[in-house]
Amino acid sequence: MSGAGSSGSRQGAERGVIAEAATVYAPALPGQAPRARPAPTRSRGALAVALAGVGLVGVVGIVALAIMLRGTAPIDALEQSSSAAAVSDAGSAQDASPVIVASAPVVTKEPTTTTATTNRATAEELDAARTKGATTLATLAERYPDDPEVLRALVGAYTRDKTNYAKAMTTVRKLLTVAPDMAKDPDVKQALLIVANGPVDVAATALDIMGKEMGSRGPELLYELLSASGLGKFPKERATRLFTDPKVKELAGPGLLVANDLRAAAGCDRKKLFARAAKEGDERALGHLKPLLATKGCSWHRQTDCFACLGDRKELRATIDAITKRLDQESSSKQ
Numbered sequence: 001m002s003g004a005g006s007s008g009s010r011q012g013a014e015r016g017v018i019a020e021a022a023t024v025y026a027p028a029l030p031g032q033a034p035r036a037r038p039a040p041t042r043s044r045g046a047l048a049v050a051l052a053g054v055g056l057v058g059v060v061g062i063v064a065l066a067i068m069l070r071g072t073a074p075i076d077a078l079e080q081s082s083s084a085a086a087v088s089d090a091g092s093a094q095d096a097s098p099v100i101v102a103s104a105p106v107v108t109k110e111p112t113t114t115t116a117t118t119n120r121a122t123a124e125e126l127d128a129a130r131t132k133g134a135t136t137l138a139t140l141a142e143r144y145p146d147d148p149e150v151l152r153a154l155v156g157a158y159t160r161d162k163t164n165y166a167k168a169m170t171t172v173r174k175l176l177t178v179a180p181d182m183a184k185d186p187d188v189k190q191a192l193l194i195v196a197n198g199p200v201d202v203a204a205t206a207l208d209i210m211g212k213e214m215g216s217r218g219p220e221l222l223y224e225l226l227s228a229s230g231l232g233k234f235p236k237e238r239a240t241r242l243f244t245d246p247k248v249k250e251l252a253g254p255g256l257l258v259a260n261d262l263r264a265a266a267g268c269d270r271k272k273l274f275a276r277a278a279k280e281g282d283e284r285a286l287g288h289l290k291p292l293l294a295t296k297g298c299s300w301h302r303q304t305d306c307f308a309c310l311g312d313r314k315e316l317r318a319t320i321d322a323i324t325k326r327l328d329q330e331s332s333s334k335q
Contacts, residue, residue, distance in 0.1 A: 119144060119146050119147060120144060120147045120149070121140055121143070121144045121147050121149070121150050125140060126140070126149060126150060126153060129150075129153070130153055130157070133157060134154065134157035134158055134160075134161070134164060137150065137153055137154040137157050138154060140154075141154050141171075145174075145178075146178050147178075148175060148178055148179040148182055151171055151174060151175040151178065151179075152175060152182065152185060152187055152188065154171050155168050155171045155172055155175060155187065155188060155191050156187055156191065158171060158191075159190075159191040159194055159195065162198060162199065165195045165198055165199065165202040166201075166202050166205070168191055168195060169195060169202060169205045169206055169209065172188060172191065172192065172209060173209065173213065175188065176188075176209075176213060176214065180215070183214040183215060183217040183218070184217055189221060192206050192209065192210055192221060193206075193221070193224070193225055193228075196210070196225055196235045196239075197225075197230075197231060197232050197235050200234050203232075203234060203235050203238075204234075204238060207222070207225075207235060207238050207239055207242060208242075210222050210225070210239075210242075211239075211242040211245065211247075211248045212245075212247060212248065212251075215251060216251050216252070216253065218248075218251060219242075219243070219248055219251050219252035219256055220252075220256060222239045222242060222243065222248075223252075223256055223259065223260055223263075223284070225239055226239050226240065226260070226263065227263060240264070243257070243260055254280040255280055255281060255282040255284065255285070256284065257280075258273065258276055258277050258280045258281050258285055259281065259282070259284035259285045259287070259288065261273055262277065262281075262285055262288035262289065263288055267306070267307055267309070268307060268309035268310065270288065270289070270292065271309070271310060271315070271316075274289075274315055274316065274318075274319040275319075277289065277319055277323065278318070278319045278322035278323060279322075281319075281323045282323070282327060283327070285323060286320060286323055286324070289316060289319060289320050289323075290320065292307050292310060292313070292316055293313055293316065293317070293320075294306065294307075295313075
């Protein structure tokens, strides 16, 4: 009985709940106001919170699982990227600083014989031009303007014709510029001496070249010119005046100057130059002193002393001996 009553009580309670739910959630009938839904109970809110927490835990778990499954490869890649960036920055810093690079050794190529002779005419070319004369030599000189042999040949060709004396002196100047040693060349000397004794205008040019454009060789040529016989008045006067020029004196040197003064002095006037000649004179001075030793040669029978003013020649002999001894010593010191 008690079991049947208890079962009936439960069934009655269930029917009451169902009836209440039907009343609450049933749609409103026409003409009735809609029924308000009851507010959610506290138990439903707690359920929502619980579900949210479960969801959050699930998300965290998924993320952790993904990281574990991916492994360390992405991290290593990031580290390698960072290292590469650091190396790149270091390289940029090195690029910014000066870089010293050992240069390759410079190899200097010695000029070959062919290169050294490209500015020179061949022997065949020069011989052929000499045969044809000044005009052909002038053309060859245009092709080889720095060839001393061509220029020297052209000087000789021009000197054979007085109308070409001016061209000869122009060529001499060019030759001395290209090859200063040509001042000692006998062909150049001959050309200068010939032109110096020629027409006045070109003679002045030749004398000026000898005096100032040939180094020490120039005054020597002036001295030879003055010592020669048959010299015209103009070249003699101009050459004498050049020997008073300070520049010419410097180039000439003391030995040549005292020789020229002995040459210019007449007879007994040379006696006052003995002391200077003893200290500075050379072979050229001896050439003017030794003839004074003769005690005969004047008057119609040539038995009279031409330089009786020199007396017994004792001072003259002492001067000659001093020069000879000094020259011997200089010669011995050079050996």
